[in-house]
Every structure is written in C-alpha cells, then in structure tokens.
Amino acid sequence: MKLAFFVNEIAVEHPEMATTRLAKAAAVGAHEVWYVGAGDVEFDTSQQLLARARRAEVIEGDTLETFLARIKERDPERLVMDSLDALFLRNEEATEMQERPWAGPLGTVFGQMLAARGVTVVNDPVTLSRATSKLYLEEFPQSVRPRSLVTRDAGAIRRFIAEVGKSVVKPIYGGKGRNVFVVADENETNLAQIIEAVFEDGYAIAQEFVNGGEEGDARIFLLDGKLIEIDGAYAAFRRVPDGNDPRANISKGGRMKPLEIGAREKDIVDTMGPKLAADGLFFVGIDVVGDKVLEINADSPGGIQSIEWLYETDICPAIIEALRERASS
Template sequence: MKIAFLVTDVPTEVDEYTTTRLARAAAAAGHEVWYLGVTDVEVGAGEGYLMGRARAAHLEDRDTLESFMERIKEQEPQRVVLDGLDALFIRNESVDDLQDRPWAAPLAPVFGQMLKARGVTVVNDPMSLIRATSKLYLEEFPEQVRPRSLVTRDPAAIEQFVREVGHSVVKPLYGAKGRNVFMVEDENEANLAQMTEAVLADGYAVVQEFVDGEEEGDARIFVLEGRILERDGRYAAFRRVPTGNDPRANISVGGRSVPLEVGETERAIVAAMADKLVADGMFLVGIDVIGDKVVEINAESPGGMQSVERLYDVDVGPVVIDALEARTGSR
C-alpha cells in the first residue's frame, strides 16, 4: 500500500503524537509511507495530476519515534504523484490554521475530495469532514447521546439558555485543545458577558448543558469503522482528568490520562452512533464522553494513542493500518 499522511506542516510535527504512531505502524508493515503538509500540493502539474512535495518515511530497526520523525523532517521533499496513492490519511489541524493561515484551513478536505474522485481511498471522508470539523456535527446524532445545546452568535440567546438550563459550558464552534472553553454556574455568573465576548471572537458559540461528572474530566474513546478500537482485548480508551483549579481535562492544558474501564454505557453510546459514523465515512474518530453523553466528536486528527500505549502497554496503530489496508483492497 502506498499511503500519505496529510498534516498541517511537516516541520512542526510532534514525534510523540498519534500521527507518528500511525505512520510508524504503516512503515513497520512494509507499506510505502509519505508525509506532506497542506501547503505542499500542486494541482495541474504533470499532465493534470495532483502532485505533492512529499517526504519519505523510512523506519529502521532501532528507531524510536523521535529518530523516525527526525529522519522524515531531514528528508528532501520529492515530487510524488498523489493520484498514484492507495490511501490518503487526512491528519491536519485546520483549527491551528484559522488564526495565522486562514486560507490553508479548508484545503485538506478539498484536496482529499479531488483525490477521492480519482480513485484514492481518503480517510476520513473529505466531504463529511467539512461538517465534522465543527462541533455542529454532534447535533446530527441521536438526542439521547448528546447534551442539550445551542449554537448561536447572539449573546442574548446565550444568556437565555443559561437562564433556562443553569450550569453550562460555553466554547467556540470551531476550536480545539481547550481554547476559550468556559464553565458558567448559572445566570448570575458575573463574567458571562466577557466569556461570551471571548468565544464569539472566534465565530459561533456552542453552549452545552453541564453534564454531571464533567468536573472529574472526560473519556476519550477511539472508534474505528463504527466500533471501539481495540487490540488484544485492550480498548483504545482512557479518562482525561483535570489538574489544579483548571476544569478543562485536555492533555494540552495540563490534564492527565488515567485508565478507563469500558462498560455498557460506553458501548451503548458507540452503538447508537455507529451507523451514522460508518455512513459518513468516519473511518477513525475520537469521541469525548462524560457520563452517558458525548460532548465532542474529534474527526479531523483525533489524538491520544500515546496515552493508550502508556497506560496499557499496547500499540493500536497496526489495527488501524490493517483496517485501512483492507479498505483499499491492497491485500
């Protein structure tokens, strides 16, 4: 299988993260692996092909994740015909581009759709990914698996929602890594106007009812082709716990990961979401769960496999690559 990982920017890739682990698993399985950023694509060059200035990802016997990624970054980019790929794995963070490179933010699904039309297997499905990169995607799933919520740019509507619902969370429609996420106790929150202003500066706001147990963190569950990702009886799922006085559990803002015992509640949530995730071409997603509610779906570049490996001493990357290989028909 010839596979490329489309990332935000190759020089800024972090060796410890999930994308590196997936690329390592693909290279270890003997596949031809390439990395390219969203700014490395050319359209119309070479007889109308999509071309990519890509870097080869070669895995050596003694490689660590650090040495593997360092070698990728040291590679001179080569011109690769992207039409000739078996699979393209979209793993960029468009939210990171919204601030400094807004023109780059929408490009990954655009290029992905062009390659899909040319017969390349693209995951996650690029057209669905356009919807799934916003928190609005959660509203398409059954009511029983999601908290009551409101998407708006009207500060008065936010105040009314908090007045009716009480304890709530306010966050940007497009956002990640815990940026501008605020807890609101009730309508008497003194800083509600300032919180709302900060969130609306990023576009639309999402207001969700507070789910019991939220102060204790959330569960990140990887879902592969509609089922909880697992290997050797170990589920790719863990709990993210906030530290200190910060209520956010995101690892990027200091949260820590602890083991999660997957039970009937988690299985029922995934079962209720499975058909739609599969129909939408959501090959690999990370869902964030509190109690019996999904508070977020991470479809663009779900992370956390490093926590799975650290907590359970299992690498689930090969399972993902095996499923992708089966999907492309490369076997």
C-alpha cells in the same frame, strides 16, 4: 499500499504525535509511506495533483524520534498524489485558524479531489468538512448528547443559560481547551466578556453542563464505528483535569487514567457507531462526560500514545491494516 499522511506542516510534527506512530506502523508493515504538508501540493497543467513530499522509511532500531527526524532531514521528492492508494488526513483546522487560515480547509479540499480520482481518503473529506465543527454532534440522537444551542446572538445564549442552568460555552470550531468557559447561571458577572471572547472564533455553542466532569472525561477511539479492542484492552482512557481547571485536555495539564468500558459507553457506541461508519468517519475519538458525548474528534484525533502508556498496547497496526483492507476493496 502507497499511503500519504496529510499534515499541517511537516516541520512542526512531533515524535509523540499519533500521526508519527501511525506512519511508523505503516512503514514497519512494508507500506510505501509519505508525508505531505498543507503547503506542499500543486495542481499542474496535466490536471494531476502533485506534492513536494517526504518519504517515511523505517530502519532497524528506529525510535519515534529518529524515525521522524530522518523524514524532516530528507529533501522533498515529487509525488503524484493521484497514484496513491490511500490518503490519511491528519491536519487540524483549529490550529490554523489564527496564523494560517488558508491552510485549514485544504485537507478536505484536496481530499475530495483525490477521492473523486479513486484514492481512498480517510476520514471522508465530505463528512469531515462538517465534522470539524461541533455542530456535527447535533446530528446524533438527543439521548447521547447534552441540550445545546449554536448561535452568534448573545441574548440567545443568556436565554439558554437561564432555561437550562449551568452551561459550558465554547466556539464550534477549535480545540485544546481554547476559550472554553463554565457558566453557573445567567447572572454570571463576566458573561458578556465570556461571550465576546468566544465570538472572536466565530459561532458559539452553549451546552448544558453534564455532571461528572470533576472526574474528567473519557476519550474513546472508534474504528469504522466500532470499539477498538486489542489483547483484551479497549482503546480508551480517562483525562482528569488539573486542580480546579474544568478542562481535562492533556494540553491543559490533564492527567491520563485507565478507563473501564461499561454498559453506558457501549450503548453510546452502539447508538453513534452506525452513522459514524456510514458517514465515512474511519477513525475518530469521542469525548464522554457522565452519560453524554460532548465532542466528536474527527480531524486528526490524538491520544494514541496514552493507550500505549496505560495498557502497553499498540493500536496503530490494527488501524493501518483496516485502512489497507479498505483501500484494496
């Protein structure tokens, strides 16, 4: 399989990122692997999509660090992206919103062009253009998600909080815990400032607070809408917040703990899985608190390293093999 990973910038990729692990697994599996950054693509007069790409090759004894360092050191080569068997979109729009807003949507734009030319693109770029927004969660049954409101009307947010009580207010685009606030009630002293801060990133989503957050949230990985199970271990873990910070994101100091998949988690997957698969969301992470899903992570879901650390299990070969089967069909 001729496979390219589309990332924000090759220079800022990190050895412990999920993309590095996936790329190394693909290279170990004897696939032809490339890295392409958001600023590396060309559309020339021949009507081909080209890229100044870097080859990802693995040698015996490679660590994640040496594998990625050698990719960064290589001179870029001309890659005809139309000739790819598969393109794995691993760029994060949220990280580009502030400094490079032009770069954020390019994965889905180029992905749609290549999909039309017969390249297998994951996650599906048409759905991904919706799924990068927290609004996508609203397409799923009420039974698996909290009550919520999406708006840019401060008064509507106040009315929502007055109706449902304790709530979480955050941008519909974004990640890593940026501008996420827990509001006790509509009389919150700093509510105006909170809403103003969230509106700086566009639309806000106010969600009914779900009990159980003090124990952290569960990150559960799904492949083609199904739980990933390797050697008896599920690809899932719990993120426990640091101190009194309600955000359990690893980037905010959250700690990882093993997660036992129970009946409720399986019910959530059974409810959401068919639609995720039908929408072409090949590899996603869902974040669960209590008995509700708070977020769907479809663009470059991370945390694969946590599975390896907690369970000594590598799920990357299974993901790459599933992608190979999809591309070959």
